[in-house]
Amino acid sequence: xxxxxxxxxxxxxxxxxxxxxxxxxxxxxxxxxxxxxxxxxxxxxxxxxxxxxxxxxxxxxxxxxxxxxxxxxxxxxxxxxxxxxxxxxxxxxxxxxxxxxxxxxxxxxxxxxxxxxxxxxxxxxxxxxxxxxxxxxxxxxxxxxxxxxxxxxxxxxxxxxxxxxxxxxxxxxxxxxxxxxxxxxxxxxxxxxxxxxxxxxxxxxxxxxxxxxxxxxxxxxxxxxxxxxxxxxxxxxxxxxxxxxxxxxxxxxxxxxxxxxxxxxxxxxxxxxxxxxxxxxxxxxxxxxxxxxxxxxxxxxxxxxxxxxxxxxxxxxxxxxxxxxxxxxxxxxxxxxxxxxxxxxxxxxxxxxxxxxxxxxxxxxxxxxxxxxxxxxxxxxxxxxxxxxxxxxxxxxxxxxxxxxxxxxxxxxxxxxxxxxxxxxxxxxxxxxxxxxx
Amino acid sequence: xxxxxxxxxxxxxxxxxxxxxxxxxxxxxxxxxxxxxxxxxxxxxxxxxxxxxxxxxxxxxxxxxxxxxxxxxxxxxxxxxxxxxxxxxxxxxxxxxxxxxxxxxxxxxxxxxxxxxxxxxxxxxxxxxxxxxxxxxxxxxxxxxxxxxxxxxxxxxxxxxxxxxxxxxxxxxxxxxxxxxxxxxxxxxxxxxxxxxxxxxxxxxxxxxxxxxxxxxxxxxxxxxxxxxxxxxxxxxxxxxxxxxxxxxxxxxxxxxxxxxxxxxxxxxxxxxxxxxxxxxxxxxxx
Numbered sequence: 001x002x003x004x005x006x007x008x009x010x011x012x013x014x015x016x017x018x019x020x021x022x023x024x025x026x027x028x029x030x031x032x033x034x035x036x037x038x039x040x041x042x043x044x045x046x047x048x049x050x051x052x053x054x055x056x057x058x059x060x061x062x063x064x065x066x067x068x069x070x071x072x073x074x075x076x077x078x079x080x081x082x083x084x085x086x087x088x089x090x091x092x093x094x095x096x097x098x099x100x101x102x103x104x105x106x107x108x109x110x111x112x113x114x115x116x117x118x119x120x121x122x123x124x125x126x127x128x129x130x131x132x133x134x135x136x137x138x139x140x141x142x143x144x145x146x147x148x149x150x151x152x153x154x155x156x157x158x159x160x161x162x163x164x165x166x167x168x169x170x171x172x173x174x175x176x177x178x179x180x181x182x183x184x185x186x187x188x189x190x191x192x193x194x195x196x197x198x199x200x201x202x203x204x205x206x207x208x209x210x211x212x213x214x215x216x217x218x219x220x221x222x223x224x225x226x227x228x229x230x231x232x233x234x235x236x237x238x239x240x241x242x243x244x245x246x247x248x249x250x251x252x253x254x255x256x257x258x259x260x261x262x263x264x265x266x267x268x269x270x271x272x273x274x275x276x277x278x279x280x281x282x283x284x285x286x287x288x289x290x291x292x293x294x295x296x297x298x299x300x301x302x303x304x305x306x307x308x309x310x311x312x313x314x315x316x317x318x319x320x321x322x323x324x325x326x327x328x329x330x331x332x333x334x335x336x337x338x339x340x341x342x343x344x345x346x347x348x349x350x351x352x353x354x355x356x357x358x359x360x361x362x363x364x365x366x367x368x369x370x371x372x373x374x375x376x377x378x379x380x381x382x383x384x385x386x387x388x389x390x391x392x393x394x395x396x397x398x399x400x401x402x403x404x405x406x407x408x409x410x411x412x413x414x415x416x417x418x419x420x421x422x423x424x425x426x427x428x429x430x431x432x433x434x435x436x437x438x
Numbered sequence: 439x440x441x442x443x444x445x446x447x448x449x450x451x452x453x454x455x456x457x458x459x460x461x462x463x464x465x466x467x468x469x470x471x472x473x474x475x476x477x478x479x480x481x482x483x484x485x486x487x488x489x490x491x492x493x494x495x496x497x498x499x500x501x502x503x504x505x506x507x508x509x510x511x512x513x514x515x516x517x518x519x520x521x522x523x524x525x526x527x528x529x530x531x532x533x534x535x536x537x538x539x540x541x542x543x544x545x546x547x548x549x550x551x552x553x554x555x556x557x558x559x560x561x562x563x564x565x566x567x568x569x570x571x572x573x574x575x576x577x578x579x580x581x582x583x584x585x586x587x588x589x590x591x592x593x594x595x596x597x598x599x600x601x602x603x604x605x606x607x608x609x610x611x612x613x614x615x616x617x618x619x620x621x622x623x624x625x626x627x628x629x630x631x632x633x634x635x636x637x638x639x640x641x642x643x644x645x646x647x648x649x650x651x652x653x654x655x656x657x658x659x660x661x662x663x664x665x666x667x668x669x670x671x672x673x674x675x676x677x678x679x680x681x682x683x684x685x686x687x688x689x690x691x692x693x694x695x696x697x698x699x700x701x702x703x704x705x706x707x708x709x710x711x712x713x714x715x716x717x718x719x720x721x722x723x724x725x
Contacts (some may be wrong), residue, residue: 246716246719263698264694303458304454389445
């Protein structure tokens, strides 16, 4: 696809012309992330996070391939091989800390990317396929991250594998059989570690493949933008290169700066001390907690405490998977024709509550299971489901959105394009005042 | 249709959570959680300042060497540091000859088959060896230590929350349980008569369950004689050994901090340049 005014690739160097005539790869890149892709002119910094997620994946693949050259996927020597990387491999400590913190950074930018999609309605027609592929990528990332966390074979690795594969034993009848089949034994051991290593190496390339589909699907309608108003003409867009390559370059610099502060100065802040203890099947840690990025889902799992028709554990597992799977239906649950929450005064409030709700779930997921935390978790988990499945369709049907600008350019020229963070913040604090400016 | 089914699913989950909430609240009212001794008398580690702290942290080599001496003369009787090699000691300032001497004089020898007969035997350590295990296996360790396995200390400073401070507090935190009071002034054995330390264990409020199999290892000033003349108080020895275990857990900390400053400075310049490029490219285009 493209807009009619998109620039066409014209090779300047004879060699590029020679290549382009035989394999139009230069043309493909030019149209995908070069000057041949017109992009709305009013994208704000939240639109950097797709590129950042791609960069994070690339960093994970590069560091991971080198780590795999030194890693032993055996229960007897996995832990020691990781420590050998830390101590005796040249710059091994850097590779491992970059990879371990890289997973956190990857999930962090992916969560911001998803939150941006939720706020600006990026999942709505005609971009449903972009969103669906995005949810597939998210599921693949979670599976990859989980299996990667098992590989160092520390206490949390082992017990995390035990707990998460234990979810499958909640399935009535065949659950235990499935659990044993997944683990390759009755408890995590060599067979588990080897298959997790194999899949942990495979899945990032599957993710890369689905990302290509994700971008392909995005390029059919083109990028969304903070107003949610579709591109109407050439004045609404700028070529991706150099405009957004320059902006993404700056975003990448800030991202790498934050990333390197973790790697070099707080490499273990996001990890768990217990994972520096070698896996011991005979000693259960006092608190088994997953990595921070799984905590909200873990809190949902733990919040189901009573048997009702089916056992509480099965409710928890269904709800935990359901909490992600429901995202697949989001484009059809939200019927509002308005994309951007900047123009949805009621829904925006609920969306901000959802954000706080997920943060609360994250806190509960990592905290001790005291009665207070269980109660907080149950309320927060209920809001999560009610938000997406009850509040969102109701608000979509009843809400009166604010007047949309006629075009991106009109919004930009009146200072309401949603690009500037200050202006967006002001808009959200006092929509009435911002309206008068129009 | 999607919205109707979705709405029912959402209400279903919310209903089950509501049932759970009712039972949680009634549980709090009818059966409030009982306080436990671990909960009310466990202490968080006291703050410990080490040279390795912070973004410019580095190892105080004299302190780390003193800590190694404490480890060698006290801890090494029971605890291994099997992930560390003798050659690594050169990084904390020992010369090659000193490392060779330390390795060959190390009390526990390296298991190695007899070169003539192939029978199980031991030989002297060399700088290339890792520090040997103290006990051949966990069974031997349990047999010698009142049924407890002394953990390997290589990673201890990272395997506990606030590791070096924890080690220091634990080593200096043994108390007489009789009459022990917490900050609120409550007496442990009066409030929890069942929490009396079992025979063979040792009361230490910095340990998670308050009772530790390890007897107090550092008991009196002068237990170790420091070559550099530092006064070997119990507090000093435990600080030094914490500093040493920070080094065994994170031997590349200094290289990491140095590289970190270089990376941060590079990335700040990179970000400024790309920000300039961004502003320059977008000049004249309202957005």
